Amino acid sequence: YAGQYAQTVNVVAGDVPGPHRAIEYQLRDAGGRVLRHAYGPDGTRLRFVRTLARIHGLPAVTLSTVEGAAAGADLNGQTCLAFGRPPADDDSDCWSVGPDVAAIEADCSTRRIVITTVLAHRGDTLSVRLADGREVRGHVIPLPADLRRFAAAAAVVVLGPHDAPRTLIRRGWSPLRVARVLPPGARQCGYETYALLTSG
Numbered sequence: 001y002a003g004q005y006a007q008t009v010n011v012v013a014g015d016v017p018g019p020h021r022a023i024e025y026q027l028r029d030a031g032g033r034v035l036r037h038a039y040g041p042d043g044t045r046l047r048f049v050r051t052l053a054r055i056h057g058l059p060a061v062t063l064s065t066v067e068g069a070a071a072g073a074d075l076n077g078q079t080c081l082a083f084g085r086p087p088a089d090d091d092s093d094c095w096s097v098g099p100d101v102a103a104i105e106a107d108c109s110t111r112r113i114v115i116t117t118v119l120a121h122r123g124d125t126l127s128v129r130l131a132d133g134r135e136v137r138g139h140v141i142p143l144p145a146d147l148r149r150f151a152a153a154a155a156v157v158v159l160g161p162h163d164a165p166r167t168l169i170r171r172g173w174s175p176l177r178v179a180r181v182l183p184p185g186a187r188q189c190g191y192e193t194y195a196l197l198t199s200g
Contacts, residue, residue, distance in 0.1 A: 059084035111161035118151035124172030161186040
């Protein structure tokens, strides 16, 4: 563009024909210099890989991977763990956790608290100590060997409607106890929160 607004134009509209997707764009001047570079506007997609485990009362734990991202975005091959098979164009159901974070969700339909995380080392476990002194041990789901750079396993702890968590306990390579006081799902539900699994 060489008109009178050449120094101020920042937005350019265009069409992408057929089934193609725009995953990256560069705005260049007449000499080829990159003025703006960004990823999108089309998002990545999820490729379903397999069902990893079935836990009574929950949708199956599934594994998908990200594909369709621009090469420089470093997103292709990233892991999506989810309950149930997530839509190909929506990653909002993927667990947003790493070895240092546990997601906690109190579901009003079941009045149960479900805690999810991933474990960095084989042999690690996750348990929850309850207000009445009992300990509920989580399900440990090994991940495929090619994903071990991400984590060794997933962990899912399912609490009953009247179970009141007090402490998250990780045993194994890097043992840890983290206080997390929450009411039982039968008393309060409909929320999502997180717990940091770090010693700091």
